[in-house]
Amino acid sequence: MNSNFGLLFLLIVPFSSAETTKQLEANLTCYGELSFFLNGKQFGRNDQTNITSTYSLKPGTEVLAVRCRNYRHKPWILGSVSNGLVTDTRWKCTSLQEHLKKNNLFWRNPYFDDSQWAQAIAKFSNQEANPWGKVLGIRDEALWISTADENHTRLFCRRRLSDLSLKRAKDSLMGMFQATIDDVDHALLHRPRSQHEVGDVMQCFKKCQGDSQCHSFNFEHDSVLPTRKCELNDATKGQDPVNYVRRPGYTYYENAE
Ligand SMILES: *[C@@H]1O[C@H](CO)[C@@H](O)[C@H](O)[C@H]1NC(C)=O
Ligand SMILES: *[C@@H]1O[C@H](CO)[C@@H](O)[C@H](O)[C@H]1NC(C)=O
Numbered sequence: 278m279n280s281n282f283g284l285l286f287l288l289i290v291p292f293s294s295a296e297t298t299k300q301l302e303a304n305l306t307c308y309g310e311l312s313f314f315l316n317g318k319q320f321g322r323n324d325q326t327n328i329t330s331t332y333s334l335k336p337g338t339e340v341l342a343v344r345c346r347n348y349r350h351k352p353w354i355l356g357s358v359s360n361g362l363v364t365d366t367r368w369k370c371t372s373l374q375e376h377l378k379k380n381n382l383f384w385r386n387p388y389f390d391d392s393q394w395a396q397a398i399a400k401f402s403n404q405e406a407n408p409w410g411k412v413l414g415i416r417d418e419a420l421w422i423s424t425a426d427e428n429h430t431r432l433f434c435r436r437r438l439s440d441l442s443l444k445r446a447k448d449s450l451m452g453m454f455q456a457t458i459d460d461v462d463h464a465l466l467h468r469p470r471s472q473h474e475v476g477d478v479m480q481c482f483k484k485c486q487g488d489s490q491c492h493s494f495n496f497e498h499d500s501v502l503p504t505r506k507c508e509l510n511d512a513t514k515g516q517d518p519v520n521y522v523r524r525p526g527y528t529y530y531e532n533a534e
């Protein structure tokens with residue numbers, strides 16, 4: 278490991294890989310009865326369809342998990358988070374009981390392996406002109422999401438704020454990694470060292486580690502393809518704040534100090 282990069286490790290401290298320093302807010306609703314979970318713990322519920330519930334996301338949040346039950350109609354979920362995340366087809370959803378306890382972990386736990394779950398399907402966005410109208414308090418670009426299955430009464434959806442939490446479980450001896458909840462859907466632009474196609478975030482991390490002038494990287498966390506883009510940068514967001522911008526589907530990582 279070179280000296281420039283001595284501080285980029287994988288994080289061993291539980292729940293630190295996707296921490297936020299400021300409080301985030303999630304506004305959610307569901308077509309049915311809503312239950313909301315953060316890092317595996319039930320956080321709130323709302324039995325009234327079409328009423329937005331507001332939840333605070335405390336530091337340490339890695340996974341948002343939402344359940345929607347509706348015994349008469351197909352359940353759907355809609356929501357937005359104050360860092361710009363919205364419900365869209367990058368969420369994962371299932372309605373199958375057999376998908377819930379894979380690896381003996383609960384579906385809402387950060388360590389749960391949701392790789393068998395399908396990407397959500399989307400109905401329409403939260404706008405006045407659409408058939409369900411505009412639900413107040415939720416951003417216009419949020420989409421009503423569910424699974425493709427018909428005739429189900431329970432819908433379970435997850436949004437991992439970073440795919441590090443799963444990697445960390447596998448690579449926990451490797452130390453520490455730096456991405457905050459605010460770095461999800463962000464990237465540092467115009468500072469390229471090199472670009473790669475990789476299989477997971479660990480491979481991107483290792484590429485950066487192997488380049489003494491690599492100070493941060495952008496990783497394409499949301500991809501339906503087996504390869505993801507890995508962009509090494511010659512600066513950090515602190516050194517070049519103007520080029521640190523919102524970029525859906527990418528997470529920005531940098532060394533610890
Ligand atoms: C959540 O709802 C409140 C009240 O309507 C609103 O002020 C806030 O901007 C909303 N936040 C998000 C992330 O949509
Ligand atoms: C939400 O409320 C609006 C206004 O009352 C209504 O038009 C719309 O159909 C409702 N949407 C759902 C999903 O119930």
Ligand SMILES: *[C@@H]1O[C@H](CO)[C@@H](O)[C@H](O)[C@H]1NC(C)=O
Pocket residue numbers: 427428
């Ligand atoms: C859903 O249920 C209805 C009524 O029981 C049935 O006719 C239909 O074939 C079902 N659809 C699917 C996809 O299972």
